[in-house]
Amino acid sequence: MTHPLPHSTRAGVYERACAVMPGGVNSPVRAFGAVGGNPPVVEAASGSIVRDVDGREWIDYISSWGAVILGHADPGVVAAVQEATARGTSFGLLTEAEVALAELVVDMVPSLDMVRWVSSGTEATMSALRLARAATGRDHVIKFSGCYHGHADSFLVAAGSGAATHGTPDSPGVPDALAGLTLLARYNDLNSVALAFEAEPIAAVIVEPVAGNMGCVPPETGFLEGLREMCTEHGSILIFDEVMTGFRLAPGGAQELFGVLPDLTTLGKVIGHGVPAAAYGGRADLMSLVSPAGSVYQAGTLAGNPLAVAAGLCTLQRLAAEPEIYDEIERHSARLEDGLSDAIVALDIPARVQRVGSMWTVFMSDMPVREFADTDAADLDAFARFFTAAYEDGVLLPPSAFETAFTTSAHEDDTVEHTIDVLTRALDRAWT
Numbered sequence: 022m023t024h025p026l027p028h029s030t031r032a033g034v035y036e037r038a039c040a041v042m043p044g045g046v047n048s049p050v051r052a053f054g055a056v057g058g059n060p061p062v063v064e065a066a067s068g069s070i071v072r073d074v075d076g077r078e079w080i081d082y083i084s085s086w087g088a089v090i091l092g093h094a095d096p097g098v099v100a101a102v103q104e105a106t107a108r109g110t111s112f113g114l115l116t117e118a119e120v121a122l123a124e125l126v127v128d129m130v131p132s133l134d135m136v137r138w139v140s141s142g143t144e145a146t147m148s149a150l151r152l153a154r155a156a157t158g159r160d161h162v163i164k165f166s167g168c169y170h171g172h173a174d175s176f177l178v179a180a181g182s183g184a185a186t187h188g189t190p191d192s193p194g195v196p197d198a199l200a201g202l203t204l205l206a207r208y209n210d211l212n213s214v215a216l217a218f219e220a221e222p223i224a225a226v227i228v229e230p231v232a233g234n235m236g237c238v239p240p241e242t243g244f245l246e247g248l249r250e251m252c253t254e255h256g257s258i259l260i261f262d263e264v265m266t267g268f269r270l271a272p273g274g275a276q277e278l279f280g281v282l283p284d285l286t287t288l289g290k291v292i293g294h295g296v297p298a299a300a301y302g303g304r305a306d307l308m309s310l311v312s313p314a315g316s317v318y319q320a321g322t323l324a325g326n327p328l329a330v331a332a333g334l335c336t337l338q339r340l341a342a343e344p345e346i347y348d349e350i351e352r353h354s355a356r357l358e359d360g361l362s363d364a365i366v367a368l369d370i371p372a373r374v375q376r377v378g379s380m381w382t383v384f385m386s387d388m389p390v391r392e393f394a395d396t397d398a399a400d401l402d403a404f405a406r407f408f409t410a411a412y413e414d415g416v417l418l419p420p421s422a423f424e425t426a427f428t429t430s431a432h433e434d435d436t437v438e439h440t441i442d443v444l445t446r447a448l449d450r451a452w453t
């Protein structure tokens with residue numbers, strides 16, 4: 022028996038989805054729980070436009086959570102993947118293309134000598150942490166509240182109560198013993214990091230060099246430099262989780278933009294332009310500890326998959342050869358920030374735009390968001406009204422008050438101007 026894909030309505034598909042997949046989705050945020058729980062069911066997307074099974078269209082700022090920096094169904098990426106597909110979808114053996122992509126990545130990202138291909142950001146951070154623990158012979162790791170590093174047990178950790186910074190499980194199923202090895206610090210607060218360093222011998226500090234998973238929160242001057250100094254002083258590994266920022270903020274990611282070099286870097290999202298690919302990498306002495314060169318075990322049946330590598334090669338070659346793409350995306354993102362900030366002032370509402378390059382968030386708060394605790398001040402109901410008004414008017418924002426929107430090279434002048442009009446009306450409707 023075959024399962025045809027009839028021309029189902031959105032509601033019909035979602036109902037079927039809920040019967041066979043937990044919550045009807047394969048990643049929680051897709052359920053749109055924070056904004057009313059009526060998720061769209063996508064049929065196709067092209068450039069900056071995404072279309073659902075009912076034929077509704079939106080200007081998309083989710084952009085596959087940042088992966089598709091060249092826009093949806095970019096003709097070059099599509100052709101590269103089609104061509105690779107015809108040669109075989111996977112071999113589980115070494116290919117030249119994955120070497121070429123590794124060479125390109127090592128060329129583009131300042132701190133990398135070597136990389137290892139994996140298939141998701143979660144795998145990349147989990148593996149980088151294992152390597153850091155092996156290299157230092159220590160078990161504890163410092164992470165920042167509000168930063169997301171995928172769903173490995175060591176990172177699904179919340180701040181414990183009281184003065185203790187030792188983490189507690191943030192999900193059932195995460196062992197206390199493992200969560201306790203993760204110490205929570207506050208983003209943009211070097212004192213909290215110093216306290217954690219005093220508490221335990223630290224294998225690694227892992228950080229989003231621009232936080233994107235509590236909304237867009239830029240690092241303040243000196244924060245990344247301070248982490249670099251503390252890690253060097255304590256013989257700890259500094260891990261920049263650039264799964265979101267890599268190849269997005271600059272050809273060499275946030276480490277190029279801010280001029281601070283980590284020991285290990287994790288990459289994902291843009292690196293496969295929507296086809297599952299990710300990587301971790303760093304200095305040769307560290308990466309040489311990874312099996313089979315060294316003894317730190319880590320493997321993957323589909324790692325360096327030819328379809329993902331083809332998409333990645335096509336994307337990164339374009340970004341490396343045409344750095345003006347970044348200037349254009351910056352111009353459009355700055356215009357969005359200016360237009361929305363002007364609207365917020367004109368409407369006299371408690372909201373603010375925070376942005377680094379093509380990553381931006383409209384926070385429903387007039388207080389700067391410098392760290393996770395600051396997100397408490399945001400008005401979640403106002404955000405839901407803002408999101409819904411924009412959605413009804415044809416602009417798809419990330420469906421949560423604390424996610425980052427992503428501009429791509431497919432968002433052009435007229436798209437951006439139209440977005441500003443729509444979002445200005447949505448802000449007005451959210452507050453009146």
Ligand SMILES: *Cc1c(COP(=O)(O)O)cnc(C)c1O
Pocket residue numbers: 140141142143144146169170171172229233234262263264265289290299
């Ligand atoms: C998306 C993301 C991850 C997780 O990547 P997956 O591919 O979803 O596993 C890890 N770190 C950061 C900073 C991310 O934005």
